[in-house]
Amino acid sequence: ETGVTQTPRHLVMGMTNKKSLKCEQHLGHNAMYWYKQSAKKPLELMFVYSLEERVENNSVPSRFSPECPNSSHLFLHLHTLQPEDSALYLCASSQDLGGGETQYFGPGTRLLVL
Amino acid sequence: AQKITQTQPGMFVQEKEAVTLDCTYDTSDQSYGLFWYKQPSSGEMIFLIYQGSYDEQNATEGRYSLNFQKARKSANLVISASQLGDSAMYFCAMREGGGNTGFQKLVFGTGTRLLVSP
Numbered sequence: 001e002t003g004v005t006q007t008p009r010h011l012v013m014g015m016t017n018k019k020s021l022k023c024e025q026h027l028g029h030n031a032m033y034w035y036k037q038s039a040k041k042p043l044e045l046m047f048v049y050s051l052e053e054r055v056e057n058n059s060v061p062s063r064f065s066p067e068c069p070n071s072s073h074l075f076l077h078l079h080t081l082q083p084e085d086s087a088l089y090l091c092a093s094s095q096d097l098g099g100g101e102t103q104y105f106g107p108g109t110r111l112l113v114l
Numbered sequence: 115a116q117k118i119t120q121t122q123p124g125m126f127v128q129e130k131e132a133v134t135l136d137c138t139y140d141t142s143d144q145s146y147g148l149f150w151y152k153q154p155s156s157g158e159m160i161f162l163i164y165q166g167s168y169d170e171q172n173a174t175e176g177r178y179s180l181n182f183q184k185a186r187k188s189a190n191l192v193i194s195a196s197q198l199g200d201s202a203m204y205f206c207a208m209r210e211g212g213g214n215t216g217f218q219k220l221v222f223g224t225g226t227r228l229l230v231s232p
Contacts, residue, residue, distance in 0.1 A: 041224070043222040
């Protein structure tokens, strides 16, 4: 059983489309994260939420818009993306933001922008 | 400068043998944490093991152990008795800082692809 789920698992979209990625954690955690994993690059932190408040926006373009309606759900709204945005988008959660907390990841959404 | 360095893009090991995946890190923090994650082809990042900077003993979790050498700033992952299912990408990561927000920022290396052969 996976503690962090993500939907959809695969997504193909055109540059003019609007789509949303969904993440849900069943671990009772208070912090949630969005990461981007591009080919041959280290994971890049995009956004961090703690208790539904955004605490970090890591210089991410405005075509990515996060939403955290409650501590169990995290969305990433996508609009007018570019082909270079094609990547694996990973969601993670941790108990809190504090030191020593392990982040648990979902299976990711593989996004292809045409 | 890279904070986490994994110098082995790929490693091969025969089933049932042990393998060491290298990781060196760079930080000026006194308090930090080191993590290893496994990423199979399905994409999910699976947490394997954690070592805190103040932990005196090397962390172990089943067949995984972390060879922590603080002075050398290395945190190598040792997998004993490799299994075919261990074939995957392995990422070393470091949690550092806290700043004003207090959150742990995880910085990842570029990964090592491990292939276990029968």
